[in-house]
Amino acid sequence: KEAYLALWLEWNLTKKEILQLYLDRAYLGGGTFGIAAASDFYFDKGVKELTLAEAAMIAGLFKAPGNYAPHINLPAARGRANVVLSNLVDAGFMTEGQVLSARLHPATAVDRAGRETPDYFLDWAFEEVKKIAPKNGPHALVARTTLDMDLQKAAEESVEFHLRQHGQAYRVSEGAMVVMETNGAVRAIVGGRDYARSQFNRATRALRQTGSSFKPYVYTAAMEAGFTPDSIVPDAPISWGNWSPKNYSRGYAGRVPLATSLIRSYNTVPVRLAKEHLSIPVIAEKTRAMGVESELNGHRTMVLGTSGMTVMDQATGYLTLANGGFTGSRHGITQLLTHAGEVVYDFGRDAPSPRRTVTEQAVASMNSIMVQIPEIGTARRAALPGIRSAGKTGTAQAYRDAWYVGYT
Structure with a gap:
């Protein structure tokens, strides 16, 4: 069934549309679905306002939001964000110099302890x-x-x-x-x-x-x-x-x-x-x-x-x-x-x-x-x-x- 759906998606949607659907609907912890909701919940800002460190932290949530949600386990979230930054460098999207500041100054999520x-x-x-x-x-x-x-x-x-x-x-x-x-x-x-x-x-x-x-x-x-x-x-x-x-x-x-x-x-x-x-x-x-x-x-x-x-x-x-x-x-x-x-x-x-x-x-x-x-x-x-x-x-x-x- 999943293979059939994958073929249907490839046939009917562009890569950008598939990615957009995923980014809008994936669960990212804290009761949030999609990067817009996650950005608001974790950092009190819109997606376009995120820093590189914050964006890397959100990107790291896709693998296991329950384990890497920063309001639950900030060290794990920062460690996962660092992996994301390394992947960006390895894939050639950014240089080590460009991600260095995000490594040295990792993101901190809004305190949601009372929520x-x-x-x-x-x-x-x-x-x-x-x-x-x-x-x-x-x-x-x-x-x-x-x-x-x-x-x-x-x-x-x-x-x-x-x-x-x-x-x-x-x-x-x-x-x-x-x-x-x-x-x-x-x-x-x-x-x-x-x-x-x-x-x-x-x-x-x-x-x-x-x-x-x-x-x-x-x-x-x-x-x-x-x-x-x-x-x-x-x-x-x-x-x-x-x-x-x-x-x-x-x-x-x-x-x-x-x-x-x-x-x-x-x-x-x-x-x-x-x-x-x-x-x-x-x-x-x-x-x-x-x-x-x-x-x-x-x-x-x-x-x-x-x-x-x-x-x-x-x-x-x-x-x-x-x-x-x-x-x-x-x-x-x-x-x-x-x-x-x-x-x-x-x-x-x-x-x-x-x-x-x-x-x-x-x-x-x-x-x-x-x-x-x-x-x-x-x-x-x-x-x-x-x-x-x-x-x-x-x-x-x-x-x-x-x-x-x-x-x-």
């Missing part, structure tokens, strides 16, 4: 911009996002606090979080505990088994098929081919209402629903309809959460239950503007309208169950004092991952 950048959110938002930006439009746009810096800071602090407090005991070194309003606006994304060390966004790109947090998709499909929270389904031994799933307790409760089976997270009941009443394709289709974008494995074990999904997938899927059965409202960009102020995209004007993917009755039934899980079920530690919330826990095989997906 926090939501890098994981910005990485995701940049990809969203590429999806919605007008084709053949301007290369440089101003994006207005849904980010809430207060919630972003609180989310980052929460992830870091719990990893410090409990990470060693649970042998956990990373975490991720997505905070989204019921109108679909993404307010915060934490893709890991330290962006400088790892730019991999665990909230939007990491595919992790969901465990029991997948069960609400199964139960939603069941409610749409005519079941109710009071429908009785046996919690009893079951085999599906050579697979014989068991409950966490290794015991069985017998004939129980569906509400009880989800609140207590019995394993055999969703398996029985899938095998005897619904089918795997029906459950997979309902999961995708609720906004999950990751590919599901389609195996019978999928009903107990063996498919890899992202944190963003889960937030999006549960959002359907939180906003009355409608899917398609998730967004991180509210507007795109040119530098002249012309609005080329407006979410309220240009985005497709949300679509109903779960019936009103099925949503009401699911929410009547989900609100009990933090009260008397497996998610009691996630209950919010004085606020009624809904949600579901999940634990992956071999306790590799732990989930909680909740909403109010």
Whole structure:
């Protein structure tokens, strides 16, 4: 695919146009994309005003912005800038005498110690911009996002606090979080505990088994098929081919209402629903309809959460239950503007309208169950004092991952 794109670019664009696109769009650390934004962030000036030392420092960021960002590691940034200067001399673009002053007087970035950048959110938002930006439009746009810096800071602090407090005991070194309003606006994304060390966004790109947090998709499909929270389904031994799933307790409760089976997270009941009443394709289709974008494995074990999904997938899927059965409202960009102020995209004007993917009755039934899980079920530690919330826990095989997906 990359080879094909490279050939297409060579055929359709000049070398100068390709370079311009790259310089305008490459990530350069500090939440900046493109040399203009980097110049403003690191040196408080326009690109044309940069000194040779400053330009070399920005050029050095392309290799690894997380490692060479001057507001994070100034010595490394200066060392990398010096390599850039040497390359200029070796390639014959400048002489050693011309770069000597830049070597002797390396650049110093503006102090950004008090400024926090939501890098994981910005990485995701940049990809969203590429999806919605007008084709053949301007290369440089101003994006207005849904980010809430207060919630972003609180989310980052929460992830870091719990990893410090409990990470060693649970042998956990990373975490991720997505905070989204019921109108679909993404307010915060934490893709890991330290962006400088790892730019991999665990909230939007990491595919992790969901465990029991997948069960609400199964139960939603069941409610749409005519079941109710009071429908009785046996919690009893079951085999599906050579697979014989068991409950966490290794015991069985017998004939129980569906509400009880989800609140207590019995394993055999969703398996029985899938095998005897619904089918795997029906459950997979309902999961995708609720906004999950990751590919599901389609195996019978999928009903107990063996498919890899992202944190963003889960937030999006549960959002359907939180906003009355409608899917398609998730967004991180509210507007795109040119530098002249012309609005080329407006979410309220240009985005497709949300679509109903779960019936009103099925949503009401699911929410009547989900609100009990933090009260008397497996998610009691996630209950919010004085606020009624809904949600579901999940634990992956071999306790590799732990989930909680909740909403109010």
